[in-house]
Amino acid sequence: AQRVTQPEKLLSVFKGAPVELKCNYSYSGSPELFWYVQYSRQRLQLLLRHISRESIKGFTADLNKGETSFHLKKPFAQEEDSAMYYCALFTGGGNKLTFGTGTQLKVEL
């Protein structure tokens, strides 16, 4: 069965420091990976997807099939990046997503 693991419940960094939110997945086929973000008192929203290979708000994520990882990175953290981040896996058919348990990112001044 597919599974997504986000090992850190809370990640605290200083403003301007690099950020890396870890995500590992378990799936034997060809996965599609997403990062969703939930800012305080806002709805869950898509941040980026690996097939787009784009940078959103300075964040990037590369799918590493060998290590079954899809870590989210940003070179310089900003205060507005503070939020809950969820990694999600799609394995085909419809819109069923398997989410990790999320990592709370706190950017301190």
Place this chain on the structure above:
Amino acid sequence: KAGVTQTPRYLIKTRGQQVTLSCSPISGHRSVSWYQQTPGQGLQFLFEYFSETQRNKGNFPGRFSGRQFSNSRSEMNVSTLELGDSALYLCASSLEGDASYNEQFFGPGTRLTVL
């Protein structure tokens, strides 16, 4: 365009009761998915409806059911409520097709508390 709306936003029920939650997708969206969000388990997929048919189902007991109407609005029902059903229930809508191509837009959720 108006976003996904969910009603009610808050609900308090007692054990053994049943509850119905409603979700109105973004206009033109035909897929509606439901997720349960709890602090311990995170987001867990319940089911997805597309064109009034259940297209996907998660690993939840039969007490959890849903349906979709011809206008794409969806309802989910939980019967014989248990304390463990206390959670935030999120609805997400998307266009035709699957998650490979279409972004899912989430609603604000319905906070269900079972006493």
